[in-house]
Amino acid sequence: xxxxxxxxxxxxxxxxxxxxxxxxxxxxxxxxxxxxxxxxxxxxxxxxxxxxxxxxxxxxxxxxxxxxxxxxxxxxxxxxxxxxxxxxxxxxxxxxxxxxxxxxxxxxxxxxxxxxxxxxxxxxxxxxxxxxxxxxxxxxxxxxxxxxxxxxxxxxxxxxxxxx
Amino acid sequence: xxxxxxxxxxxxxxxxxxxxxxxxxxxxxxxxxxxxxxxxxxxxxxxxxxxxxxxxxxxxxxxxxxxxxxxxxxxxxxxxxxxxxxxxxxxxxxxxxxxxxxxxxxxxxxxxxxxxxxxxxxxxxxxxxxxxxxxxxxxxxxxxxxxxxxxxxxxxxxxxxxxxxxxxxxxxxxxxxxxxxxxxxxxxxxxxxxxxxxxxxxxxxxxxxxxxxxxxxxxxxxxxxxxxxxxxxxxxxxxxxxxxxxxxxxxxxxxxxxxxxxxxxxxxxxxxxxxxxxxxxxxxxxxxxxxxxxxxxxxxxxxxxxxxxxxxxxxxxxxxxxxxxxxxxxxxxxxxxxxxxxxxxxxxxxxxxxxxxxxxxxxx
Numbered sequence: 001x002x003x004x005x006x007x008x009x010x011x012x013x014x015x016x017x018x019x020x021x022x023x024x025x026x027x028x029x030x031x032x033x034x035x036x037x038x039x040x041x042x043x044x045x046x047x048x049x050x051x052x053x054x055x056x057x058x059x060x061x062x063x064x065x066x067x068x069x070x071x072x073x074x075x076x077x078x079x080x081x082x083x084x085x086x087x088x089x090x091x092x093x094x095x096x097x098x099x100x101x102x103x104x105x106x107x108x109x110x111x112x113x114x115x116x117x118x119x120x121x122x123x124x125x126x127x128x129x130x131x132x133x134x135x136x137x138x139x140x141x142x143x144x145x146x147x148x149x150x151x152x153x154x155x156x157x158x159x160x161x162x163x164x
Numbered sequence: 165x166x167x168x169x170x171x172x173x174x175x176x177x178x179x180x181x182x183x184x185x186x187x188x189x190x191x192x193x194x195x196x197x198x199x200x201x202x203x204x205x206x207x208x209x210x211x212x213x214x215x216x217x218x219x220x221x222x223x224x225x226x227x228x229x230x231x232x233x234x235x236x237x238x239x240x241x242x243x244x245x246x247x248x249x250x251x252x253x254x255x256x257x258x259x260x261x262x263x264x265x266x267x268x269x270x271x272x273x274x275x276x277x278x279x280x281x282x283x284x285x286x287x288x289x290x291x292x293x294x295x296x297x298x299x300x301x302x303x304x305x306x307x308x309x310x311x312x313x314x315x316x317x318x319x320x321x322x323x324x325x326x327x328x329x330x331x332x333x334x335x336x337x338x339x340x341x342x343x344x345x346x347x348x349x350x351x352x353x354x355x356x357x358x359x360x361x362x363x364x365x366x367x368x369x370x371x372x373x374x375x376x377x378x379x380x381x382x383x384x385x386x387x388x389x390x391x392x393x394x395x396x397x398x399x400x401x402x403x404x405x406x407x408x409x410x411x412x413x414x415x416x417x418x419x420x421x422x423x424x425x426x427x428x429x430x431x432x433x434x435x436x437x438x439x440x441x442x443x444x445x446x447x448x449x450x451x452x453x454x455x456x457x458x459x460x461x462x463x464x465x466x467x468x469x470x471x472x473x474x475x476x477x478x479x480x481x482x483x484x485x486x487x488x489x490x491x492x493x494x495x496x497x498x499x500x501x502x503x504x505x506x507x508x509x510x511x512x513x514x515x516x517x518x519x520x521x522x523x524x525x526x527x528x
Contacts, residue, residue, distance in 0.1 A: 034364075
């Protein structure tokens with residue numbers, strides 16, 4: 001039974017020692033420890049929250065940048081395309097115009113050439129007729145220089161007329 | 165909770181083997197020492213019985229007596245056989261307060277002698293004329309209690325100062341060693357059991373309680389250490405404090421569950437209410453006995469193993485028994501923490517049930 005019988009003396013000392021221990025520790029140990037731990041946890045938590053927020057902002061910023069980049073790229077492509085189209089059109093227009101001008105020039109030249117040719121042919125024809133007349137006149141003048149030849153001719157002509 | 169009993173089961177198995185061994189040699193052994201010890205716990209009873217029985221029969225090494233002497237309180241602190249200090253006796257008698265050294269109460273052979281009308285009988289102080297004596301001596305347990313208190317103050321005030329100085333900076337040294345334990349008690353034990361709303365109020369007490377029990381358990385494991393947390397007076401005070409704190413903080417929900425359990429037919433309350441009222445007291449009583457029995461059992465096991473060497477008197481068994489003793493000591497280190505944890509956890513959960521403001525409207 002000895003083990004199970006609590007001693008009054010020890011009960012007294014345990015109460016005194018444990019009680020004092022509690023009050024002293026509560027004031028000088030637990031109070032700063034609990035407060036400090038709480039404070040540290042809060043500061044860590046707020047730091048973590050801040051980090052998370054910053055990360056989010058960074059991500060947002062990056063996403064914004066990417067969007068901008070994509071837009072810029074699209075715009076550049078658009079501009080390039082438009083420029084290419086414009087230059088292509090310019091070139092083709094220029095080509096068409098040049099062709100048109102060239103063919104017009106050629107036509108003009110051809111028309112001029114035809115005219116020249118026609119006038120040349122006409123003048124040759126005129127020259128040839130005059131020359132033939134001159135030659136015929138000279139030949140006739142030569143052949144009818146004497147009187148007999150003239151008479152013969154008239155005779156010939158008259159005979160031909162008779163036959164008709 | 166299951167882990168709690170593991171060491172007891174292991175201890176019981178070992179001691180069961182020991183007791184069988186002892187009884188095979190001494191069939192008729194019945195021990196007077198064992199009879200004087202109350203079987204609070206299966207382990208203790210077995211532990212007490214086996215070596216004590218054997219010793220008594222041989223009449224040479226009275227191991228039972230030795231063990232009882234070691235786990236009981238004393239007016240002197242014996243670190244090893246013959247080496248010790250006499251502690252002061254403080255007695256409140258009918259003639260007033262008397263203070264003197266306990267060395268006056270024994271002669272050179274260690275037999276008790278009377279001094280100023282006071283004499284020690286089985287380690288208890290009595291007046292020769294039979295009048296009432298209040299013994300407030302600094303006994304071995306009180307001295308150990310004071311040592312533990314000084315240690316706790318030194319450790320935690322220095323840690324507290326470290327927190328004050330370092331503010332929100334990372335912990336360092338002793339501070340960083342104790343911080344996880346403090347946080348564990350705060351978060352896993354106190355906050356979990358009592359709840360976010362009330363836990364702050366009880367945290368300082370529960371931290372003191374945990375570290376007080378732990379350090380006293382550990383001091384008890386040191387060679388020559390006292391058996392403070394294995395003393396029923398100490399566990400009695402701690403559990404009475406739990407009882408008081410729990411019931412003084414009891415809210416209406418708590419009392420409602422005791423006197424008029426919601427959702428139970430009226431006629432059943434005639435049975436249930438007395439059971440609940442008994443329950444108010446059995447909870448702290450179980451705390452008291454659990455701590456006392458576990459720590460005392462641990463001491464008895466250790467002493468029994470060592471005592472076996474002297475009983476068997478075969479030097480060959482020494483390494484085997486030493487190995488057992490070392491193994492048990494490691495288990496006891498675990499038990500030292502576990503018992504402090506369990507006591508704190510249960511106290512916190514009792515307080516938690518008392519301050520809980522939960523409405524069982526759905527049960528009506």
